[in-house]
Amino acid sequence: MGARGGEDEASGRLSLFEDDPTGGPDGDEGEGAGAGGEVRRRRRARRLLVWASAVLLFLLGGGVTAVYWTANHFADSVERIPNAFPTVADSAQPKAVANAGQTFLLIGLDARSDTATTGGSAKAPAWKEGAQRSDTMMLMHIAADRKSVAVVSIARDTWVDVPGHGKAKINAAYSWGGPALAVQTVQNVTGIRVDHLAVIDWNGFRALTDAVGGVDITIPQTIEAKDDARQWDKGTHHMDGAEALLYVRERHGLPNGDLDRTKRQQNFLRALMNQTMDSGTLGSPSRLTGLLRSVGDVVSVDDRLSNTDLYDLAWSMRGLRADGVRFMNAPFGGFGDEQGQSVVYLDGRAAGLLWEAIRNDRMDEYLAQHGTSSDTLGESVR
Template sequence: MHHARPRPRRRRRVLLWSLIAVLLLTGTGAGYLYWRADRAADAIDRIPDALPELPADQQPKATGGQTFLLVGVDTRADVPTTGDDAEAPAWQTGASRSDTMMLLHLAADRKDATVVSLARDTWVDVPGHGKAKLNAAYSWGGPALAVRTVQDLTGVRVDHLAAIDWNGFRALTDAVGGVDITVPRDVPGRADAPAYRAGTHRMNGAEALAYVRERKGLPRGDLDRTKRQQNFLRALMTRVLSGDTFSSPSRMSGLLDAIGGVVSVDDKLTNRGLYDLAWSLRGLRGSHVNFMNAPFGGFDSVDGQSVVLLDRKRAAPLWQAIRDDDVAGYLEAHPPSDELGTTDPVR
């Protein structure tokens, strides 16, 4: 007897119900976490036109791994919408300057990652505007001009952009139960900046925010501030990747809720792209993330402005290592120094 083959639509329906059955058999927890993750991804705002539209010959060549430009701001801007519920635009000319810029490079094999902080006062060429401080690029032309400026400075192709709200990190820090930040030496209090005794401190969201925002009382100003930001990110990453967070339903729930209020990404990064990225990083540990500052070339004054100079000669092999997806080789050939910042004490 001849039996007709199931139609494609029926096959898809069978696969769908099979998947649902598997989720039910393995418990509602998996389905619930998937639903929460999807909701969290939907809550992450997409920034339109965040990446520059340039001819191929004006873009750095795509290389191994994946590189993000992380832009820190005090208050995350919301993506504009239409209709009666329209919100303020994600960026307005002159409305704000980026507080922090970091290049995050993820190795192609996802075994390690590198974060390079770029001081906001770094003296650079801003396309179409001439010489200026790096953070002026965001003020004048928004995310796309900031990305283009960093690409021109480093020769590194930026694949995606993420805007980080430092204020929002308060909620994220509290969601994981605080972070442990090690202060290597006693730090006296100045003005409204708290004093710290040498040692490890468990900081809640408000305390961590005060820690990363302090700048005027630090010996090297913005350079030391970037070290504090790196120290905080390292502590937060360690906490998030710990078993304490992933084994606690309440903390996981709070963490997923907080993410959407902390990060906005370019509109090229879809929910599927976020899932794939998160899955690819499942084996990464905090100990495999390198933190450093772009090689420091000194301070200067230009037209009454205090600026930071980049040591371009020392920076060149670092940018090349990122393009070649070989930061590990770079660190072997260039042991960390005070200026590079991977082992520099954080004040």
């Protein structure tokens, strides 16, 4: 279904792609007053609401919808990834559950594979065989009623079966077979059908963080320097893009290594989401423009997501609030050693309950029972 200009009185939709038919870009024909002026004010207010919804979903899912600010230009700047899904028979993949929301697989990279010497860019190919392993994997489940979102990190050292390769760390799947093998591996581990994919370049988040004026992140206790890891002093830090990037990349100085690192990544995304929703960002054309211009350097998405699909998803989530977004790690089952490698094991029973809740869109019930577990992101993050 294509986007339409102006507001559809029957559906209540408002297009961001075309000018309002009553006049200029905001439907203005002059100063105007009375009923006409009130209609224009409502339209501008709703357009701002769409912007806010789109930016929020961008922060949750790697940038896919924030591009719908005013025109297709921003959407077109987001690279599409071809062949992002496994080609195995549909019967060999988890069965899709009707009316159970949407699930995205988010894959984070430190830098794009063919631009290591220049710092990485989302304009480079999303995958080059054997070039790199994924740094981050997150499942983002958007509830069918669009009132809540669950973001679950899977530690990159998680020991799993990688189709065609045997047992390995889960991040090896991306290196060996790109997005399609990563999707297939995650689907096999979780039993959840992945609807869409987003590949995030963590390096690109520097510009994104600077575009919103930086983020406030609190370190609950001082973490001493260790090896090449810097010291993090206790207290609230206002981080620019460069410092935020150090924050999300750190793991050697953290007590639980990669598990603490995934919590830092989630904590950063939460802080960035809150900062973006702040009126100082949404009310500043220069900040909002800078934010949206950075999107194409941060994220690529699968080629099943059209511009209209992204707009429709963003519009459907206009009622989502920050407290409706929950972050957690996949249930931890312990550390181990496999083939000379330090690995992470899932707690099979606890993880099974989580995967079932996502699969059947019952995360509210799951969180009511397990929302205080150590796997759920709290306010205090190392």
